[in-house]
Amino acid sequence: MSDASLPKRRSELGEILYHLVRDPLGLAGLVIVMLILASAIFAPLIAPYDPIALNVPDRLQGPSAAHLMGTDQLGRDTFSRVIWGGRVALQVALPTIGGAIFFGLLLGMIAGYGPKWLDNLIVLVFDTIRSFPTVMFALAVVALVGPSLNTVIVVIMVTSIPTYGRVVRTLTQSLKEAEFITAEKSLGASTPRIMAVHILPNVLGPLAVLAAMDIPTVVGLEAGLSFLGMGVKPPTPSWGSLLNDGYNLIRNTPWLIIAGGIPLILTTIGFTFLGEALRDVVDPKLRGKGGK
Amino acid sequence: MTVLDIRNLSVSYATPRGELKALREVSMTVPERSIVGIVGESGCGKSTLISAIIRLMAPNAQVGAGSVAFQGDDLLTLADAQMRALRGTEISMVFQDPMQTHNPVLTVGRQMMDIQYRDALSKAEKRKRAADMLALVGIPDAQARLNQYPFEFSGGMRQRIAIAMALMAKPSLLIADEPTTALDATLEVQIIKRLRELQDDIGCSILFISHHLGVIAELCDEVVVMYAGEVVEAGSVRDVFHSPAHPYTRALLECDPGHIKEKTRNLPTIPGSIPDMVNLPGGCIFADRCPMRFEACATRPAMAEARTGHKAACHLIKVEETA
Amino acid sequence: MLSYIVRRIGLAALITVLAVTALFLIVHMIPGDPVSTMLGPRATPEMRAALETRMGLDRPLIVQIGLFFANMLHGDLGMDVFSNRPVTDIVLGQVPHTLALILFSITWSAALGIALGCYSAVNRNSLGDRLTGILSVSVIAVPAFVVALYSLLIFAVKLQWFPAIGAGEAGDWGDQFHHLVLPSLAIGLSWVGYIARLVRASMLEVMGEGHIRTARAFGLPERRIIFGYALRMAILPTVTVIGVGMGFLLSAAVFTEIVFSRPGLGKLVIDSITTRNYPVVMGSVLFSTLIFVASTTLADIINAILDPRIRAGK
Numbered sequence: 001m002s003d004a005s006l007p008k009r010r011s012e013l014g015e016i017l018y019h020l021v022r023d024p025l026g027l028a029g030l031v032i033v034m035l036i037l038a039s040a041i042f043a044p045l046i047a048p049y050d051p052i053a054l055n056v057p058d059r060l061q062g063p064s065a066a067h068l069m070g071t072d073q074l075g076r077d078t079f080s081r082v083i084w085g086g087r088v089a090l091q092v093a094l095p096t097i098g099g100a101i102f103f104g105l106l107l108g109m110i111a112g113y114g115p116k117w118l119d120n121l122i123v124l125v126f127d128t129i130r131s132f133p134t135v136m137f138a139l140a141v142v143a144l145v146g147p148s149l150n151t152v153i154v155v156i157m158v159t160s161i162p163t164y165g166r167v168v169r170t171l172t173q174s175l176k177e178a179e180f181i182t183a184e185k186s187l188g189a190s191t192p193r194i195m196a197v198h199i200l201p202n203v204l205g206p207l208a209v210l211a212a213m214d215i216p217t218v219v220g221l222e223a224g225l226s227f228l229g230m231g232v233k234p235p236t237p238s239w240g241s242l243l244n245d246g247y248n249l250i251r252n253t254p255w256l257i258i259a260g261g262i263p264l265i266l267t268t269i270g271f272t273f274l275g276e277a278l279r280d281v282v283d284p285k286l287r288g289k290g291g292k
Numbered sequence: 293m294t295v296l297d298i299r300n301l302s303v304s305y306a307t308p309r310g311e312l313k314a315l316r317e318v319s320m321t322v323p324e325r326s327i328v329g330i331v332g333e334s335g336c337g338k339s340t341l342i343s344a345i346i347r348l349m350a351p352n353a354q355v356g357a358g359s360v361a362f363q364g365d366d367l368l369t370l371a372d373a374q375m376r377a378l379r380g381t382e383i384s385m386v387f388q389d390p391m392q393t394h395n396p397v398l399t400v401g402r403q404m405m406d407i408q409y410r411d412a413l414s415k416a417e418k419r420k421r422a423a424d425m426l427a428l429v430g431i432p433d434a435q436a437r438l439n440q441y442p443f444e445f446s447g448g449m450r451q452r453i454a455i456a457m458a459l460m461a462k463p464s465l466l467i468a469d470e471p472t473t474a475l476d477a478t479l480e481v482q483i484i485k486r487l488r489e490l491q492d493d494i495g496c497s498i499l500f501i502s503h504h505l506g507v508i509a510e511l512c513d514e515v516v517v518m519y520a521g522e523v524v525e526a527g528s529v530r531d532v533f534h535s536p537a538h539p540y541t542r543a544l545l546e547c548d549p550g551h552i553k554e555k556t557r558n559l560p561t562i563p564g565s566i567p568d569m570v571n572l573p574g575g576c577i578f579a580d581r582c583p584m585r586f587e588a589c590a591t592r593p594a595m596a597e598a599r600t601g602h603k604a605a606c607h608l609i610k611v612e613e614t615a
Numbered sequence: 616m617l618s619y620i621v622r623r624i625g626l627a628a629l630i631t632v633l634a635v636t637a638l639f640l641i642v643h644m645i646p647g648d649p650v651s652t653m654l655g656p657r658a659t660p661e662m663r664a665a666l667e668t669r670m671g672l673d674r675p676l677i678v679q680i681g682l683f684f685a686n687m688l689h690g691d692l693g694m695d696v697f698s699n700r701p702v703t704d705i706v707l708g709q710v711p712h713t714l715a716l717i718l719f720s721i722t723w724s725a726a727l728g729i730a731l732g733c734y735s736a737v738n739r740n741s742l743g744d745r746l747t748g749i750l751s752v753s754v755i756a757v758p759a760f761v762v763a764l765y766s767l768l769i770f771a772v773k774l775q776w777f778p779a780i781g782a783g784e785a786g787d788w789g790d791q792f793h794h795l796v797l798p799s800l801a802i803g804l805s806w807v808g809y810i811a812r813l814v815r816a817s818m819l820e821v822m823g824e825g826h827i828r829t830a831r832a833f834g835l836p837e838r839r840i841i842f843g844y845a846l847r848m849a850i851l852p853t854v855t856v857i858g859v860g861m862g863f864l865l866s867a868a869v870f871t872e873i874v875f876s877r878p879g880l881g882k883l884v885i886d887s888i889t890t891r892n893y894p895v896v897m898g899s900v901l902f903s904t905l906i907f908v909a910s911t912t913l914a915d916i917i918n919a920i921l922d923p924r925i926r927a928g929k
Contacts (some may be wrong), residue, residue: 003777025749025752056687065685085774123629124629124633127630128630128633128634129637130862131630131631131862131904131907131908131911132634132859132862132904132907133861133862133863133865133866133903133904133907134862134863134866135866135869135870136865136866136869136884136899136903137871137900138898139884139885139896140638140896140897140900141641141886142888143887143888143896144642144893149895149920202843205869212760213756216756216757217802219754220757220758221757221758221760222824223758223760223761224758224760224787224866224870228870228873228885230888232765239787243764245762247764247767247874248763249773250767250768251772254768254772254773256889257764257765257767257768259767259907260764261761264758265757265761268756268757268758269752269753271750271756272752272753272755272756276752290860311743323881346832348828348832349832376834377834378834379832379833379834380832380833380834380835381834384833385829385832387825387828387829387832389825392824392825392826393825393826393829394829395826395827395830395844395848395850395920395924396827396848396923396924397851397921398844398847398920405836406839406843407833407834408831409835409839410834441923441924441927443924443927444922444927454829457833471823492672512897553616
């Protein structure tokens with residue numbers, strides 16, 4: 001079988017992007033996600049005001065030319081707080097998901113590839129962690145330890161590990177039986193090598209999809225905890241604390257709630273569209289079926 | 293009286309590449325109380341033909357022309373409700389894959405009673421009928437097994453259940469789409485035997501599709517040979533298999549492993565492959581792969597009679613007659 | 616059937632034991648002495664002494680865990696720091712409110728989701744299907760409390776169609792229902808989308824399978840095929856999803872109760888945290904974990920009833 005007749009293959013990433021932009025929802029998701037990432041990264045350049053600068057005489061104004069989304073009860077510019085809130089959201093989401101993926105990969109591969117007793121043990125640990133309703137558990141830990149950004153990160157990370165671990169485990173188990181693994185073993189490949197070189201690349205695709213779909217959950221969780229006053233401490237701007245202020249002032253002005261909710265809705269919709277489109281691309285079974 | 297009379301049936305599929313002409317002017321008949329086999333390789337149009345008869349075609353299928361007369365009435369002109377009334381009562385089917393035929397979460401008994409929904413019988417009577425039918429196809433302890441789920445039966449038994457379900461309403465026509473292809477040889481023999489006994493008892497006709505020549509020879513009275521959407525030969529099993537009139541049939545018989553008399557390392561094959569049915573070459577459909585093609589083959593041959601009741605679509609037949 | 620139920624409950628019990636132990640250990644891992652951790656800064660010396668004896672804090676850890684479980688099985692989760700009422704009573708008093716909210720929400724949202732999913736599958740690629748698809752994907756991930764806040768703002772504060780606070784007059788069904796609408800919307804909205812897509816995918820898969828073709832070949836009416844055969848199978852994943860989703864439902868309920876000032880576990884937990892009433896916090900978390908484990912177990916058992924293949928271990 002000669003490859004000479006096949007057209008030059010795009011790189012893996014290029015292939016994914018190519019299919020992604022052809023899906024209208026995927027494209028929309030990608031654009032939204034890029035916008036959010038950009039605004040978070042370039043927050044100092046985009047935000048017109050310092051998000052924690054007080055300006056009490058101008059408090060509780062509606063949207064205007066000077067303040068795109070109005071001001072809050074301490075006169076701070078809401079729009080700037082929204083932009084900087086994006087940073088906080090990402091500051092929580094990225095380490096959380098990164099850590100969850102790391103430990104999920106580790107434990108999942110061990111569970112899928114290793115001896116049965118170890119698998120059973122790890123699955124039991126996963127199931128136990130998953131038996132806690134996430135927010136309840138987070139509240140309990142925060143109650144004991146006190147609210148802080150790091151607490152939130154650790155708690156959400158730990159409760160997310162089973163999600164990734166299970167997927168990795170299932171994939172590893174099915175790959176373990178694949179012929180090419182047996183072939184590698186017969187050539188004397190060591191276990192760590194098999195896991196790193198052969199199993200890992202096959203697992204990354206579905207993991208990326210999972211992560212994209214998980215970011216809205218994590219961001220929502222952080223916002224929720226901050227809304228309850230159990231997350232980031234004031235005056236750090238978080239979308240959740242914006243919503244908390246808005247809730248307390250709901251009869252005075254609707255703008256804080258509107259301003260706090262919009263970025264959350266955009267983030268969740270954007271990443272969900274992106275995740276769905278990614279899944280259609282990454283899962284070859286669906287590619288031919290033409291439709292969600 | 294003919295049970296099924298198909299005349300000049302043409303069916304095509306709308307595909308992105310163009311119109312795929314899956315059946316072109318197919319004609320054949322199924323007499324009363326007889327077993328007619330359809331033989332041909334993958335892509336010959338057998339599945340399309342069946343789906344056209346029972347009118348459960350894919351959404352992109354279009355009937356171009358022709359008629360499918362079942363006991364006198366053209367099925368293609370019937371209203372949906374009328375057609376549905378025939379399914380499972382006058383015309384029934386047995387499918388190829390026994391593992392997929394039954395609903396996995398309902399008991400066999402429940403499914404067998406469901407298909408009797410039109411009959412004004414009590415539940416107990418329907419159950420008895422189902423149990424009797426199961427016993428008839430050779431499933432022991434039928435009453436008890438009605439309460440079991442399909443996954444509790446082996447493939448061979450599931451196929452027997454499928455046959456029981458198909459024959460329960462004593463149809464006039466049973467269409468069997470490669471019913472033994474998924475089973476091993478010993479099972480195949482048993483099921484064929486049982487099928488013939490049942491056909492004799494009930495008096496129905498069977499349209500039996502297969503690519504296994506030996507089974508067709510064993511079971512059928514008549515056989516129709518199809519190639520790439522056309523009927524190339526039709527006649528009694530004896531005539532067609534002992535004195536094949538069409539080069540394709542001859543090649544098929546030569547390639548059949550059961551037919552080979554001398555020991556050989558290389559199994560014979562028919563060189564080439566089936567034509568592209570979107571962009572058809574004109575003329576005889578088999579001309580490309582036929583060792584005996586000549587100038588006349590540039591036009592499509594009509595069905596010519598090689599002897600009484602034995603027809604084939606080949607220019608060579610006329611040549612022989614005039615010779 | 617029975618053996619499956621027994622095995623499943625056994626597993627649930629094991630997981631509960633592990634989860635509770637984990638909670639216990641977490642409390643003990645916090646720097647500082649466990650008594651302060653558990654009782655908070657409001658504890659009086661008498662309370663501290665009582666707790667130390669009850670938990671046997673001078674005994675080995677294993678014994679402590681054992682005592683903890685023994686107490687738990689007797690329904691003793693400790694005493695509230697303020698009123699000295701048993702935590703169990705306090706928590707049990709609030710659980711019905713939360714459960715009522717959750718069950719109401721999931722019932723209508725699952726019904727609507729299944730209907731939409733079924734419709735989408737049967738009318739694949741129609742305008743209705745595409746529209747439902749986009750809307751479903753959009754609402755799936757929006758956090759419940761955001762929906763709660765927006766609906767509070769628009770429908771309660773601005774339009775004044777629905778009440779903004781509380782659960783309504785006890786005994787007055789109409790009033791209580793009126794108070795349930797917005798909170799259950801907040802909880803149920805994302806579930807409608809999620810279930811609709813799940814059922815759609817499930818139905819499409821089932822409808823492509825051989826046995827549906829058989830049913831058609833036997834002339835069964837289309838309605839019977841869609842509901843009695845296809846939907847019957849397509850619904851199975853939904854049962855599991857709801858069972859596992861109880862965790863999310865509980866979380867969503869917490870937020871919703873806060874936003875709409877409704878009584879329930881959520882409000883209880885938040886108030887207790889604010890007032891540093893730690894025994895109540897722990898009791899609430901324990902209870903919600905129990906509810907969660909129970910719901911996943913129940914979902915698995917219902918699944919086994921509906922799908923005989925699971926019972927057989929296939």
